[in-house]
Amino acid sequence: MSHSQESGGRRLDRRRFLTTAAVGGATIVGASALGGLDAEAAFAEPMPSLDAAIPAAFAEGRIVATNRNVLDVAGSHGERHLIQLTNATSIWKLRTTTAEAIEVGDGLYARGAAMPDGTIAADAVWVNIVNVYVTIRGIARDRLHLTHGNEELVGHIVPDTTTASYLGGALTADLSRTRIGQEAQVLGAWRPADGAIDIARVSLGH
Amino acid sequence: MIPLVSNLAPLACAVLLALTGAAKLFGRQTAQLAANTVLVRVLNDGRRATLALRTLGGAELALAAALLASPEALLPGIGTAVLGAGFTGYLAYAKATAPESSCGCSARAEGPIGVRSFARAGLVVAGGLAAAGADSAWWSQVSRRPGGSALVLAAAAALLLCASADLDHVWLLPLRRARIRVFGNPLPSAAGERVPVAATVQLLENSLAWQTAMPVVRSALLDHWDDEGWRVLRYAGSYQDARGTHPVSVLFALDLTLTVDTAPHPAVRVSLIDEETEEVVPSSVLTPVPVRTALPLAT
Numbered sequence: 001m002s003h004s005q006e007s008g009g010r011r012l013d014r015r016r017f018l019t020t021a022a023v024g025g026a027t028i029v030g031a032s033a034l035g036g037l038d039a040e041a042a043f044a045e046p047m048p049s050l051d052a053a054i055p056a057a058f059a060e061g062r063i064v065a066t067n068r069n070v071l072d073v074a075g076s077h078g079e080r081h082l083i084q085l086t087n088a089t090s091i092w093k094l095r096t097t098t099a100e101a102i103e104v105g106d107g108l109y110a111r112g113a114a115m116p117d118g119t120i121a122a123d124a125v126w127v128n129i130v131n132v133y134v135t136i137r138g139i140a141r142d143r144l145h146l147t148h149g150n151e152e153l154v155g156h157i158v159p160d161t162t163t164a165s166y167l168g169g170a171l172t173a174d175l176s177r178t179r180i181g182q183e184a185q186v187l188g189a190w191r192p193a194d195g196a197i198d199i200a201r202v203s204l205g206h
Numbered sequence: 207m208i209p210l211v212s213n214l215a216p217l218a219c220a221v222l223l224a225l226t227g228a229a230k231l232f233g234r235q236t237a238q239l240a241a242n243t244v245l246v247r248v249l250n251d252g253r254r255a256t257l258a259l260r261t262l263g264g265a266e267l268a269l270a271a272a273l274l275a276s277p278e279a280l281l282p283g284i285g286t287a288v289l290g291a292g293f294t295g296y297l298a299y300a301k302a303t304a305p306e307s308s309c310g311c312s313a314r315a316e317g318p319i320g321v322r323s324f325a326r327a328g329l330v331v332a333g334g335l336a337a338a339g340a341d342s343a344w345w346s347q348v349s350r351r352p353g354g355s356a357l358v359l360a361a362a363a364a365l366l367l368c369a370s371a372d373l374d375h376v377w378l379l380p381l382r383r384a385r386i387r388v389f390g391n392p393l394p395s396a397a398g399e400r401v402p403v404a405a406t407v408q409l410l411e412n413s414l415a416w417q418t419a420m421p422v423v424r425s426a427l428l429d430h431w432d433d434e435g436w437r438v439l440r441y442a443g444s445y446q447d448a449r450g451t452h453p454v455s456v457l458f459a460l461d462l463t464l465t466v467d468t469a470p471h472p473a474v475r476v477s478l479i480d481e482e483t484e485e486v487v488p489s490s491v492l493t494p495v496p497v498r499t500a501l502p503l504a505t
Contacts, residue, residue, distance in 0.1 A: 015433070023433075023438075090426040137374070137379065163404045169466070171402055171404045172405065174394070176391040176394065
């Protein structure tokens with residue numbers, strides 16, 4: 001208990017320090033400060049690559065074991081990956097989270113750098129992420145009933161997390177503009193236990 | 207009431223079995239359908255699974271004919287009930303061993319086995335038992351009490367409709383739409399609530415600041431918090447200088463009330479903190495987004 005309070009305190013101190021650095025002496029990049037006015041300016045020249053010396057690596061599969069910060073992953077095509085998590089690894093499981101949220105049996109998609117010993121040092125890990133095109137067939141207080149082809153799916157609404165985008169607009173917590181019969185794209189986290197989806201984002205009317 | 211139901215049960219069961227049996231026996235998709243069922247694993251072969259489904263279709267048609275022709279006989283009713291019990295057992299087995307497989311019950315491409323599949327099998331058992339108890343032929347029952355018969359048959363049809371997903375668009379979706387029209391959308395409207403973090407990330411990813419910092423950023427969103435009107439988004443990154451590669455925290459600070467709808471070109475504060483020395487890295491490591499060169503025009 002005292003340990004977690006202590007680490008929580010450290011976390012807040014660190015955030016406070018980073019906020020001061022971020023807001024204090026920061027470079028302001030706005031529309032008029034650097035470059036052209038439209039976003040497409042970025043495509044005028046190719047982006048520099050991350051780091052040519054380190055080969056980029058991708059891994060995808062089900063987690064069969066976790067050992068401290070190493071995930072043992074069985075790929076969909078019979079391959080095996082060892083994925084090393086560091087404190088610079090971002091972890092997504094419905095929302096930005098930490099390594100403690102990862103469970104054996106979860107699906108995973110990881111991006112990182114291939115290490116000489118064969119492991120992958122992960123930059124970013126997405127756990128149970130799914131992206132499906134669906135039709136909304138029913139709306140309840142805490143879930144959407146969806147069909148993907150002929151398959152029925154349940155999409156759970158998660159308070160403070162589920163967002164919606166209408167006609168390509170900004171993501172909003174306002175879900176009340178969903179309609180039965182609409183086509184939608186759902187990004188979310190699959191629940192291995194019952195096959196349902198916790199919805200992170202539902203995009204409508206694109 | 208009960209004799210009425212059990213006298214009409216042979217007719218209802220016969221129509222149902224004739225429809226599903228004919229679809230299985232003569233359907234063009236039977237082979238495709240069989241491939242999705244657990245039968246393939248049990249019989250070790252797709253062709254044998256197809257044959258099994260077609261044989262079952264034939265048996266269903268034969269039962270339907272027997273039910274129609276001799277409704278007072280005990281055997282067709284018992285046969286139907288046994289068939290229904292067999293379906294239930296098969297569903298339970300498939301659900302336990304391969305929950306994602308299709309049930310193949312009504313010979314259409316259906317989703318995984320659910321409550322409705324079991325309800326359908328249960329209805330076949332109940333219908334078969336009721337048919338076994340029939341004490342007069344359905345045609346004489348219909349001519350004796352046409353009104354009551356029509357009512358019972360309509361109820362049976364409605365019951366089967368509810369247990370099958372094929373006709374949802376006819377009755378279930380309009381019903382749900384009507385409920386939302388009357389009672390309103392049950393989902394939160396969240397008017398005037400705070401901007402979700404996902405919307406701030408969206409705003410950042412559409413910004414010039416993101417394009418400028420992208421070569422340095424390596425991770426996805428690592429942490430975020432709100433402080434004094436700012437929303438700070440932290441990413442992990444690395445930059446290179448003469449002494450090698452250094453890990454950094456890439457921090458973006460944005461106004462926490464803005465979204466892409468309200469601010470198409472937001473000003474974003476960007477800073478890089480060296481993870482080892484905890485010092486602010488000069489912004490010269492960021493690559494300014496090049497001004498777009500105009501494409502040559504054909505004259």
